[in-house]
Amino acid sequence: MNSDRADKREFRLARLGWLSRTIFAVSAVAGLAFVAGFGLFADRIGRLETPSDPPGADAIIVLTGGQFRLDAAVELLRSGKGQRLLISGVNPVARDSELKAVMGADDRLFSCCIDIDRAAIDTVGNAAESAKWVNEHAYTSIILVTNNYHMPRSLLEMRRLLKTTDVRPYPVVNSRLDDGSWLVKPDAVRVLFTEYTKFLTALARSPFAGGPEQAAQTRSANAR
Template sequence: MSRFETDEAVGGMSSAFVPAPQRKPSNRFARFLRAAAVATIAAGVVFAAGFGWFADYVSRLSTPANPPSADAIIVLTGGQSRIDAALDLLKSGKGQRLLISGVNPAAGRKSLQVATGGDKTLFSCCVDIDYAAMDTIGNAEESAKWVESHEYGSVILVTNNYHMPRSLLEMGRFIDKANLKPYPVVNTRLDGGTWMTKPEAVRVLFTEYTKYLGALARTVVPLRSTPDGVVLVEASTKSSTN
């Protein structure tokens, strides 16, 4: 065998054992991961910016000194100060009638009147109590029935400042024929950015902000009519706390 033939044979053998070039991993998955990371960061920025706006907006809400009168008043339970404010509005003639929505079934009319220090005569003539509502959606449903049955055209809505944005959203979905006038009750001043220095305030605002986003999402949920003309949400039986 010539030298040339030997080199050729060796070369042929070596070439037979050269591993096949490996395929480079597809860039599609890498691009997907990058897009997902960018989307996650963007969503986080939007969420944080939204929370900042929400907290700033709520912290600047103040209780009207002399609100205009309305046909009626609705107060959502969740704090003694809310009911006290609503009763003061009723006593001063800012509304013809008051609905206290979301009262614990264990609290009777008399015990509620005594606990709030409300005028007995005023309580007897002009205060209605809703025991059915268990959450803000329930408040809206029961309030809508009450407003519709009395044919009220304007209603003062009383609740805490941090709860007001979500309450207006939920109420607005059910009460479309009456003008809602917000009356935010402020227990603790949070304006000027002071809410950022109070961990409890941050916690309450953050919790309410997430619930507010849920209420925004529910604005696209279709409503269905009931025999009495009140519209209800298909998902209204799902849990949602005050």
Template sequence: MSEIAGMSAKADSQRRRGRLLLRMGIAALATCAFAFVLGLILFLDHVADLEAPPELQAADGIVVLTGGQSRIDTGLHLLKAGKGKRLLISGVNPMARRDDLRLATGGDRNLFNCCIDIDRVALNTIGNAEESAKWASANTYGSIIVVTNNYHMPRSLLEMRRILPEADLQPYPVVNTPLSGSAWLANPDALRVLVIEYTKYVAALARGLVSTSHPEPILHDVHVEDMSTVVRK
């Protein structure tokens, strides 16, 4: 009987331990979910307030991260206004012809030939940051205006500051869909894009936390070409 009682007590102890672990797991999941949702609300509020600065200090160079409407047009406008010496368009299709991008944007041929560089290597935001760092180093640029959509700006700056910690990065967000006043709640497509982008931003933050060292730009091999490609993304 004592042996049976001991086995029963052990089984009860294991059940209690299992229930405790289950409650702890549920609590941990609930905490993570709450933190994720709270972070998403803060992210949405921050992105909704991003807009092009009324006064923009001139920088050494301008970098446009391709992938969204009006980004390249905005970069060209800033270059024409003398806000940078050169413009890098990062993340461009290597299969396109030389004049495709100029024709697509209606850009001036002389401006394209003299002052615009093309990165054909970057496939994502991390690649954009790496190729931008190579370009900035090759031109000895210490200040850069970063042009991308408002929802993409937090992650873009996060990745670029990891590789260019000493550079002065000035954000110039492009706003295609107004999000102020919680307008994103009434726009399912915008909300979907924002949730996906926030998830990528959290993943980028987590990658930085677990990484033991920051990635270093490869400065001896600069993959930029003068107007030989068109936007990939």
């Protein structure tokens, strides 16, 4: 009887040990994959360059978040690279006069060719509001302007909703990341790591996300 109990106890211990080793092995592999993925992501970002003379498109969309983004988008509009410009994610309290001053856009350009989206509060919202705007104007091609580190996730969200629209990336590069110097810059590492985790989250939910309506619902739920 005691022998049976000892055998069962030994079996349970052996099973527990196997389970622990399996969990450790899986965790180690997942951790290595995560780190390797981050390295590939950072390398991809570092290789992005701002096009010197991109081909024209029907319209231009810029996602707020930096002065250089707005400057680049307005310059594309002025140079005839798009018919209209949508600025997505503008702070609801920002006045048009303040935007004009920041962008250096005159009244004529602002009134004829620039639309403002104040509803979007994140990248998912940017994509949803942009998709509505693109569909309303029946545009078939757009230039997407945002920072290089933000471009992969922005493209993923945009292309998920604009499946038949040619979305052309225009990454804005504020500082070079292709020489590896970002590894010794804590702020750069933090920005890249944060964006990488957000990109993985967007990638994970992408196959299950619906159209603009579902995106809006997801954005509302995330805001709560």
